[in-house]
Amino acid sequence: MSDVTLPPNITADVAEDQPAPGPRRLVLNMGPQHPSTHGVLRLVIELDGETVVKCQPEIGYLHTGIEKEFEVKNYQQDVTLTDRVDYLAPLSNNLGWCLAAEKLLALEIPPQAQWMRVMLTELTRLNSHLVWLGTHALDIGAMTVFLYCFREREDILKIFEMFSGQRMMTSYFRIGGLALEPPRGWQQRVKKFIDVFPSRIDEYEDLLTNNRIWMGRTKGVGVISLEDMLDLGVTGPMLRAAGLQIDARKDEPYSSYELFDFEVPTRTENDVFARYQVRVEEMRQSTKIVRQALDGMPPGPWKADAPHVVLPDREKMKTQMEALIYHFKIVTEGFRVPEGEVYQVIESPRGELAYYLVSDGTALPYRVHMRTPSFGNLQATSEMVQGTLIADVIASIGSMDFVLGDTDR
Amino acid sequence: MLLDSLRDRGVALAVEAFDADAIKGGKFHHGEVTLEIAPARITSVCGYLKYDQKFVRLSSVTAVDRYPTEPRFEVVYHLHSIERNERVRLKCRLPGQDPAIESVTSVWRGANWYEREVFDLFGIRFTGHPDLRRIMMPDDWEGYPLRKDYPITGQRV
Numbered sequence: 001m002s003d004v005t006l007p008p009n010i011t012a013d014v015a016e017d018q019p020a021p022g023p024r025r026l027v028l029n030m031g032p033q034h035p036s037t038h039g040v041l042r043l044v045i046e047l048d049g050e051t052v053v054k055c056q057p058e059i060g061y062l063h064t065g066i067e068k069e070f071e072v073k074n075y076q077q078d079v080t081l082t083d084r085v086d087y088l089a090p091l092s093n094n095l096g097w098c099l100a101a102e103k104l105l106a107l108e109i110p111p112q113a114q115w116m117r118v119m120l121t122e123l124t125r126l127n128s129h130l131v132w133l134g135t136h137a138l139d140i141g142a143m144t145v146f147l148y149c150f151r152e153r154e155d156i157l158k159i160f161e162m163f164s165g166q167r168m169m170t171s172y173f174r175i176g177g178l179a180l181e182p183p184r185g186w187q188q189r190v191k192k193f194i195d196v197f198p199s200r201i202d203e204y205e206d207l208l209t210n211n212r213i214w215m216g217r218t219k220g221v222g223v224i225s226l227e228d229m230l231d232l233g234v235t236g237p238m239l240r241a242a243g244l245q246i247d248a249r250k251d252e253p254y255s256s257y258e259l260f261d262f263e264v265p266t267r268t269e270n271d272v273f274a275r276y277q278v279r280v281e282e283m284r285q286s287t288k289i290v291r292q293a294l295d296g297m298p299p300g301p302w303k304a305d306a307p308h309v310v311l312p313d314r315e316k317m318k319t320q321m322e323a324l325i326y327h328f329k330i331v332t333e334g335f336r337v338p339e340g341e342v343y344q345v346i347e348s349p350r351g352e353l354a355y356y357l358v359s360d361g362t363a364l365p366y367r368v369h370m371r372t373p374s375f376g377n378l379q380a381t382s383e384m385v386q387g388t389l390i391a392d393v394i395a396s397i398g399s400m401d402f403v404l405g406d407t408d409r
Numbered sequence: 410m411l412l413d414s415l416r417d418r419g420v421a422l423a424v425e426a427f428d429a430d431a432i433k434g435g436k437f438h439h440g441e442v443t444l445e446i447a448p449a450r451i452t453s454v455c456g457y458l459k460y461d462q463k464f465v466r467l468s469s470v471t472a473v474d475r476y477p478t479e480p481r482f483e484v485v486y487h488l489h490s491i492e493r494n495e496r497v498r499l500k501c502r503l504p505g506q507d508p509a510i511e512s513v514t515s516v517w518r519g520a521n522w523y524e525r526e527v528f529d530l531f532g533i534r535f536t537g538h539p540d541l542r543r544i545m546m547p548d549d550w551e552g553y554p555l556r557k558d559y560p561i562t563g564q565r566v
Contacts, residue, residue, distance in 0.1 A: 059544065059545075060543075060544055060545040060547075063545040063546065065554060067530075067555060068554055068559075068561055069561070071561075072561050230465050230466055230491075231517055231519055232517075232518055232519040233466070233467060233517070233519030233522075234519075244491070251494050252494070340439065341438075341439075341441075341498075342439050343441060343487055343496065343498065352468065356469070356471060356485070356487070367473045367474070369469065371468055371469035371487070375522065376469075379519055379521065379522050408545060409545075
């Protein structure tokens with residue numbers, strides 16, 4: 001040992017005769033309560049110095065048994081459960097569920113309801129991407145972006161509140177159309193927002209895109225090959241950042257997305273920075289879709305002409321016997337859905353969201369399975385961070401944009 | 410043996426040509442192809458669909474409990490081909506007594522968590538799975554919550 005004089009009761013033998021047996025491994029437990037895991041994700045990371053040797057994600061801390069609960073509520077009540085799956089994209093989940101049930105019911109949804117659905121789902125995409133951008137930048141150390149993003153998110157939530165009375169758990173899409181008539185003056189409100197929003201995206205980009213710290217933290221980080229991602233079930237912007245042009249809105253159009261003109265942005269770098277670029281470009285494309293929906297919103301009814309499914313107007317219910325009977329039937333026992341099964345795929349902000357609905361012909365769904373994008377994406381974590389530095393783990397998992405409610409259901 | 414409604418579906422014909430005995434039934438409904446596969450053949454059929462028919466993605470694996478009818482469980486696989494822009498659903502029926510099926514993790518590594526979830530919530534074993542343990546529920550949980558004979562409310566006594 002060195003010639004430092006130690007007090008008599010302390011011996012220096014600990015440091016002296018413990019040669020490290022091979023590489024020194026340290027197991028680090030990150031989460032489930034960790035601010036950068038965006039919810040209750042637990043990562044068990046094995047470290048060699050600062051290098052990640054192994055990373056094992058543990059999920060299930062937010063499992064609420066939603067799929068089981070679906071089976072004891074009727075179809076219309078189940079809409080409220082879908083909000084709570086992915087709480088950053090409630091309307092995308094509403095849409096997936098409604099489309100699945102409507103397919104079994106063979107309902108024709110009037111154009112205005114379809115367009116309104118497209119517009120609000122795209123606003124949801126903006127909402128979700130804003131939260132992602134803000135928190136992701138915050139994780140990496142850019143706090144300002146977070147405040148800017150939440151400023152715009154507030155505007156979107158106010159639009160949702162205007163439509164549905166709720167900021168987050170909107171339940172605005174119902175089987176057969178919309179829950180309420182679109183409020184008076186919604187056009188001005190949405191217009192005001194999308195007129196200013198593109199310049200706000202420029203602001204975020206000013207803060208980040210050419211920021212040397214941001215580039216240093218994100219470029220070349222979190223790379224995982226496209227083959228691995230496809231094998232592991234990754235979807236959405238992660239695949240698009242690896243150069244694969246895949247988007248359910250284009251490939252399997254639903255809710256009249258085929259009538260809208262937009263592009264599917266892709267990058268080929270396949271790193272955290274490319275995913276950032278893809279999502280920012282998606283925000284611009286979503287703004288474009290919202291504008292088209294706003295300008296070309298078709299007039300007409302906002303719910304389907306299906307008295308056995310859709311609640312009658314208040315006025316009719318009070319004046320017509322038949323409407324009253326339908327109202328009573330729908331409220332007390334719900335409506336029966338023909339036997340069958342569907343797998344309805346939509347493009348949620350996070351990737352492929354699918355509702356697998358099995359009906360046995362009664363008023364309660366027999367089985368509902370949600371193929372949620374976060375679950376599939378999260379599976380790639382260990383593959384992605386293996387061999388990288390511990391500091392890059394935060395950037396990598398941030399770039400996946402998962403929501404733990406969506407993962408655990 | 411194929412149903413007539415599946416005669417003009419390329420994927421159904423391809424699977425029939427690959428292994429006619431593996432197909433136990435199927436249907437074409439709501440624009441979706443469902444093929445019922447013999448449980449023992451699931452890995453070979455999945456491998457064929459992935460490597461020869463370009464169904465590169467496994468979208469999800471889940472199960473349906475048909476209690477009290479027998480065979481009780483249906484394991485459902487949703488496959489997606491990006492190149493063909495097509496989806497196919499495979500279904501295997503398993504008995505209620507000790508349900509087990511071969512894991513498809515050898516074909517898609519991504520099946521790992523999906524099969525763990527089915528194991529956790531339905532109690533269906535996947536043989537050859539590299540890491541078959543509960544994923545949603547705590548490790549010491551008793552019972553399989555998504556089974557139809559598992560109550561939704563109540564207290565364990």
